[in-house]
């Protein structure tokens with residue numbers, strides 16, 4: 001079914017993401033999906049209250065045609081960073097680091113920036129470069145500090161900081 005949807009954006013097989021219009025997209029959660037739309041929406045709203053890094057949550061909506069709940073969010077248009085001067089990329093990176101650290105300090109860790117090598121897809125396909133700088137999508141496996149033990153949260157943050165370094169190399173080296 002997902003392959004035939006005319007507004008399909010995502011080629012991932014987890015959740016179908018469709019374009020609603022120029023400003024919104026909907027992530028569809030079908031009943032047998034392993035991810036939980038409610039918790040993804042709550043985590044997105046939590047991050048949105050800290051800063052503007054994570055894609056903005058709009059609303060939850062039932063889609064009659066697709067027969068599933070959709071998480072409606074702000075539509076982003078990723079650009080290719082290779083088109084931009086290193087000096088500009090360094091500034092975007094600086095702001096990105098600050099914002100990720102701000103999320104960590106306030107109890108949100110994204111946990112899905114660097115895709116594990118055994119899973120197909122782009123290495124950093126949850127990190128979008130937009131006209132307003134770097135943004136994060138996909139909070140499906142993100143963790144809020146109050147949901148886990150303090151030590152666990154620290155481990156997640158430590159891992160994310162390592163992944164940030166890998167991202168920086170990737171972003172500046174091409």
Ligand SMILES: Nc1ncnc2c1ncn2[C@@H]1O[C@H](COP(=O)(O)OP(=O)(O)O)[C@@H](O)[C@H]1O
Nearest residue numbers: 009010012014015017025055074075076137138
């Ligand atoms: N807000 C958005 N704006 C534009 N495209 C999006 C947006 N959210 C998701 N997408 C597209 O859908 C894909 C899958 O979305 P994502 O939330 O990462 O789901 P998955 O859990 O399947 O990785 C993304 O890689 C991207 O191509």
Ligand SMILES: [Mg+2]
Nearest residue numbers: 012125126138
């Ligand atoms: Mg993703």
